[in-house]
Amino acid sequence: MSRKKLILIVGPTAVGKTGFCIKLAKKLGTEIISCDSRQFYREMSVGTAKPSEDELAEVKHHFINSHSINEHYSAGDFEQDALKLMSELFQKYDYLIMTGGSGLFAKVITEGIDDMPSVPPEFRQKLMSRLELEGLQRLVEELKKLDPEYAGKVDLKNSQRVVRALEMCHFTGQTFSEYHKKNKVHRPFQFIKIGLDRPREELYERINSRMEKMLEDGLEEEAKNLISFRKHPALKTLGYKEIFSYLDGEYDRKRMIELLKQNSRRFAKRQLTWFRNQDTFKWFNPDEEDKILKYIEEQLSDTKINS
Helix, strand or coil: CCCCEEEEEECCCCCCHHHHHHHHHHHHCCCEEECCCCCCECCCCHHHCCCCHHHHHHCCEECCCCECCCCCCCHHHHHHHHHHHHHHHCCCCCEEEEEECCHHHHHHHHHCCCCCCCCCHHHHHHHHHHHHHHCHHHHHHHHHHHCHHHHCCCCCCCHHHHHHHHHHHHHHCCCCHHHHCCCCCCCCCEEEEEEECCCHHHHHHHHHHHHHHHHHCCHHHHHHHCHHHCCCHHHCCCCCHHHHHHHCCCCCHHHHHHHHHHHHHHHHHHHHHHHHHHCCCEEECCCCHHHHHHHHHHHHCCCCCCC
16 A cells, blocks of 8 residues: 555636546546545535536546435544545555645544544534634634634634634633644555646636536525535535525625625635645646646656556
């Protein structure tokens, strides 16, 4: 297994990860593992920009439509399941591709997940009640006081991350940051870490176009069908929460579309910040296919990629 390699390809939404990874998988004759935390769910398709049926037919994908929104599926669950799958696939392939825009789910594969104590559900319930009554900003201010280190690097607009950090502080008496300082795990395979990015204006144009295409493809209707699950963490995210607020009458449809595009652009910026700060990736424009293939070939040393 020490000669086996996982090619991890990350990047912001709409950068072009799917198309590039399919091309690469076909050249290497291997399969793709998704580490996109929302593409797991069968009921969420339009809003998660899953590969199309034709794309899925080109190359075998894993962890796409693998779970129901009714199931709770954590980063820890993904770590266990993905490692088991990779152990099986590495019996057949020397190289596997993993891709996605979910920084945490990529990180649990490269570094492992922290062994944190199980918190009684009443702690989270109390904090979720406070979130509804007091608003996110009040909890953010509390986190800044209790755990300034974590507050300085987490996405403070992500209510689930803020609540998770606070429940650990209240239950254990220790900061969430302290549980993130363990040594990285050793994996029985090697990593090739690649980040994909584009010039900001080009990326933002792609994001705007993608959002328009999602709306044409039925994103609004998909959100309506999922509104009963709106408290599920996967639905408290970009593309769904804006439509839920529109359906609640908080703003008109024109404003909803503006927010979908604006928040998508901001999300892409946060994704890039996460990947650049959390790990060391070799960055390329997805259109630099020859350069990327040459770099991968160098990392694979004795392997030539079919042209």
